[in-house]
Amino acid sequence: MQNIKLDISRVYDFIGKEEIESLREETTLAQNTLYQGNGDGNDFLGWLQLPSAITDQQISEIEDAVSGLKEKTELLVVVGIGGSYLGARAVNDALANNFAHLKKDRKAPHMLFAGHNIGEDYMYEMLELLNDYNYSIVVISKSGTTTEPAIAFRILKDHLVEKVGKKEAGDRIIAVTDAGKGALRQLADEEGYWSFVIPDDVGGRFSVFTPVGLIPLAICGIDIRQLVKGAREMSQLCDPGMPFEENPAALYAATRNALYRSGKKIEILVNYHNKLHYVSEWWKQLYGESEGKEGKGIYPASVDNSTDLHSMGQYIQEGERILFETVLSVEQADNQLTVPKDEANLDQLNYLARKNIDHVNKMAELGTTLAHLDGGVPNIRISIPRLDAYYLGQLLYFFENACGVSGYMLGINPFNQPGVEAYKKNMFALLEKPGFEEETREIKSRL
Numbered sequence: 001m002q003n004i005k006l007d008i009s010r011v012y013d014f015i016g017k018e019e020i021e022s023l024r025e026e027t028t029l030a031q032n033t034l035y036q037g038n039g040d041g042n043d044f045l046g047w048l049q050l051p052s053a054i055t056d057q058q059i060s061e062i063e064d065a066v067s068g069l070k071e072k073t074e075l076l077v078v079v080g081i082g083g084s085y086l087g088a089r090a091v092n093d094a095l096a097n098n099f100a101h102l103k104k105d106r107k108a109p110h111m112l113f114a115g116h117n118i119g120e121d122y123m124y125e126m127l128e129l130l131n132d133y134n135y136s137i138v139v140i141s142k143s144g145t146t147t148e149p150a151i152a153f154r155i156l157k158d159h160l161v162e163k164v165g166k167k168e169a170g171d172r173i174i175a176v177t178d179a180g181k182g183a184l185r186q187l188a189d190e191e192g193y194w195s196f197v198i199p200d201d202v203g204g205r206f207s208v209f210t211p212v213g214l215i216p217l218a219i220c221g222i223d224i225r226q227l228v229k230g231a232r233e234m235s236q237l238c239d240p241g242m243p244f245e246e247n248p249a250a251l252y253a254a255t256r257n258a259l260y261r262s263g264k265k266i267e268i269l270v271n272y273h274n275k276l277h278y279v280s281e282w283w284k285q286l287y288g289e290s291e292g293k294e295g296k297g298i299y300p301a302s303v304d305n306s307t308d309l310h311s312m313g314q315y316i317q318e319g320e321r322i323l324f325e326t327v328l329s330v331e332q333a334d335n336q337l338t339v340p341k342d343e344a345n346l347d348q349l350n351y352l353a354r355k356n357i358d359h360v361n362k363m364a365e366l367g368t369t370l371a372h373l374d375g376g377v378p379n380i381r382i383s384i385p386r387l388d389a390y391y392l393g394q395l396l397y398f399f400e401n402a403c404g405v406s407g408y409m410l411g412i413n414p415f416n417q418p419g420v421e422a423y424k425k426n427m428f429a430l431l432e433k434p435g436f437e438e439e440t441r442e443i444k445s446r447l
């Protein structure tokens, strides 16, 4: 088996090799803080050893538990927001067929998402669709009181009960929540839903290898065994016992911090594979919520190329020089398709005749990288041998591990998210939620 590979050689024209080398000790200190559990947020480190802690027996239990549901489900609605949905979406979208939802011979349930927005039209149109399908629900919320998924779940639960009756609805709902507390735990226990536990010491954005990610993915036919196996392999490569120059998480954390200190404030995660769009969304939450604190942090952005070369390409090439790129490059396409030869050649494409489309994509990637380097954008490259569950497991764990190290290098607590409460307080005040009377009076005086 190969591994995903990190290439930082294309940052050396911007920050010398020695600048990264000079962060070796600082990086090791951050790794020690993480692994010895003596830094801020150390009650949320359950994810660190999770891949090796998950046993084959536990995975078998998950697979057995969901097999019945899998058979009677055409659509699986995953209800959750932020860390309670992005991991499953990232993996599912990366591995599912692009047109799975339209395929007549679809074998596994198709995954839909609710509770990640407050769109009335979105919810209405989803209910219209669900009238015509056999569907099941996985509702995921650690607290059980997050407004967006709570609204969506109320609506979906009522719809399912009306459609299939209370007993069958109970059999088609799985709850993933806290072991002992919270509204969803209480409801799951009262209604007798199948339920799985989000460990106390794993925060939402680090939860993809817990039932939060594994349950919906297993129902939709993703090979969770390979996903965890990949993460396990990567956890060994990221271990502090690995030398700095061979440790991908340490090198990535050191490189992005060196770039940040040189004035590169924005990191763009770039893909050339549209199925990776939600891996970028997951990554943005992971790094944005972990690092954006105390007036510090690299701003995580993303583009899907070559699509976004026709929209964001201009800015990246010539806009303010505060950017660096991290490119996700998938080495091998799963399928083969070549450019056809055309006698008339009106579009003048015959020079590409019989060349693979992926070859054109790779040249777009290389050409863009070189142009951006010329334009002052340093480039980190992560190559992924193939887009499958094993390598995705490696990739996601690599990013998690590097995020913990990088956060400690920035001098913040990577595992809390105090800033996300500010909007909630205002929203509850504006909605006149009981208990927020004082905030309601105050906010109304500002309107």
Ligand code: PA5
Pocket: 081, 082, 083, 084, 140, 141, 142, 143, 144, 145, 146, 149, 203, 204, 205, 206, 289, 417
């Ligand atoms: O990473 C996080 O902590 C957040 O994104 C949460 O996962 C998100 O707000 C959902 O919270 P909950 O699972 O309590 O509904």
